[in-house]
Amino acid sequence: MNYTLHQLKVFAKVVQTKSITKAAEELYMSQPAVSIQLKHLQDQFEIPLTEVVGRQLYVTDFGKEIYEMAERIINEVYAINYKTMSYKGHLAGRLVISVVSTGKYVIPYFLNEFLKENKGIDLVMDVTNKSKVINSLQNNEVDFALVSVLPNDLKVNKEPLMENHLYVVGGREEPLPKHVISKEELKNMALIFREEGSGTRYVMESYFNKHKIDIRKKMELTSNEAVKQAVIAGLGNSIMPLIGLRNDLLTGDLKILPTVGFPVKSQWQLIWLQGKKMSPVAQAYIEYLKKHKASILKDNFSWIDKVPVKKLKK
Numbered sequence: 001m002n003y004t005l006h007q008l009k010v011f012a013k014v015v016q017t018k019s020i021t022k023a024a025e026e027l028y029m030s031q032p033a034v035s036i037q038l039k040h041l042q043d044q045f046e047i048p049l050t051e052v053v054g055r056q057l058y059v060t061d062f063g064k065e066i067y068e069m070a071e072r073i074i075n076e077v078y079a080i081n082y083k084t085m086s087y088k089g090h091l092a093g094r095l096v097i098s099v100v101s102t103g104k105y106v107i108p109y110f111l112n113e114f115l116k117e118n119k120g121i122d123l124v125m126d127v128t129n130k131s132k133v134i135n136s137l138q139n140n141e142v143d144f145a146l147v148s149v150l151p152n153d154l155k156v157n158k159e160p161l162m163e164n165h166l167y168v169v170g171g172r173e174e175p176l177p178k179h180v181i182s183k184e185e186l187k188n189m190a191l192i193f194r195e196e197g198s199g200t201r202y203v204m205e206s207y208f209n210k211h212k213i214d215i216r217k218k219m220e221l222t223s224n225e226a227v228k229q230a231v232i233a234g235l236g237n238s239i240m241p242l243i244g245l246r247n248d249l250l251t252g253d254l255k256i257l258p259t260v261g262f263p264v265k266s267q268w269q270l271i272w273l274q275g276k277k278m279s280p281v282a283q284a285y286i287e288y289l290k291k292h293k294a295s296i297l298k299d300n301f302s303w304i305d306k307v308p309v310k311k312l313k314k
Contacts (some may be wrong), residue, residue, distance in 0.1 A: 001219065002044065003041050003044055005074070005075075006037065006184065007014065007040055007041040008021055009070075010034055010038060010041070011038060011041050011049065011066070011067065011070060012067060012071055013026055013027055013066045014034065014057070015063065015064070018057055018058075020035055020038070020057065022036050029036040035173075038050070042053045044115070045062075045066075047062045047185075049063035054194060055256060063301065064068075073147070073187060078122070088168045089122065091284055092277075092281075093120070093279055093281035094122045095122070095143055095281050095282065095285060096125075096127045096141070096142045096143045097123070097124070097139075097143060097144045097145070098126045098136045098137065098142045098144075099125060099128075099145070100128070100133050100160050100198070101127055101128050101129060101198070101223055101224055102148070102164075102200060102212060102224050102244055103127070103206065103243050103268065105241075105244045105245060106161065106268050107125070107146050107297055109301070110161060110293075112298065114288045118281075121281055126142075128287060129198060130197050130198050130199050131197045133145050133192050134147075136152070136274075137151075137156070138151075138154060140273060143281075143282040143285075144270050144271065144285075145270070145272070146161075147199060147268075148200075148203070148266045148267065148268050148269070149199040149202050150269065150271065151271075155273070156271040156272060157274055157276075158270065159269065159271075159286060159290070160291070161270060161293065162268050163265050163266075163269045163304075164243065165242040165243075165263040165264075165265055165304065166203055166242070166263055167239065167242055167256045167259075167263050167286045168237060168238075168239055168256070168259040168262055169238055169240050169256055169257060170231065170233050170237050170257050171231050171253070171254060172255070174255065176255060176258075176279060177257060179260065180258045180259065183211055186259060187215060187216070188216065190218035190236045190237070190238065191218060191236060191237055192221060192222070192230050192231060192237065192238040193217050194221065195222045199266070200240070207239075218312070219236065225244075227240060228240065228254070237257065237266070243265070243304070246303065249307065
């Protein structure tokens with residue numbers, strides 16, 4: 001046997017993503033490079049690690065056992081590195097965060113300086129949909145989750161980060177109304193929705209239910225970016241978090257449509273399971289946030305309160 005740590009890391013990522021393409025993206029490698037490393041590892045075993053049926057990659061039972069051992073090896077290597085750093089007096093370890101898709105516009109600013117100050121910390125961040133974020137939290141697979149809607153069935157601790165403002169938006173070609181859009185007019189607007197389970201979808205529907213507004217759904221898309229591009233292309237309107245629209249508003253590709261009751265607000269919160277035993281890295285991060293949150297907001301998000309929303313008569 002002459003496999004390398006790199007081959008084991010590539011194989012582990014392929015197992016986790018169940019896709020060579022996705023593994024390549026997350027490892028910042030080309031697909032051929034991932035395939036070559038996977039083949040080099042496979043060549044050392046007579047029993048298949050993976051198999052392809054149709055166009056879907058599956059991990060064999062033997063492959064699953066090898067994966068579990070590979071994970072233990074990889075984690076032990078991380079432990080050696082972190083132990084070395086700690087002996088040098090540096091904070092070291094892994095910080096694992098799961099983030100809902102729109103949160104990718106938020107969390108980097110709350111991590112940047114912390115990671116610069118602590119070079120021994122490895123960040124593992126998964127940006128995915130709300131249901132997967134909550135599952136990873138529930139299964140205790142992460143230190144923290146970033147959400148805009150708290151889970152109902154989990155006991156969690158929370159650290160509020162910032163407000164999340166949602167507005168009704170239209171594309172470049174849509175003329176601004178000469179008055180504030182009423183709830184009745186909103187009923188007739190063909191809206192583009194996020195998929196079931198997303199935080200944005202939940203906030204939208206909560207608003208509609210509260211005000212007894214029967215909305216006509218035009219289409220449903222699986223990411224904020226897809227919704228944004230559909231609105232820009234003129235396929236309809238949507239209700240979107242302001243946090244991801246800054247550049248599009250500046251270029252004029254999107255515009256905020258003044259609407260009664262908007263912006264609708266929720267709150268970005270970093271959450272973790274109650275009773276969770278925090279690692280030194282996780283504890284240090286919470287302490288960092290408590291100390292520096294106000295300055296992070298001032299330096300990076302003050303533009304939110306300055307977004308021009310045309311004042312119109314109702």
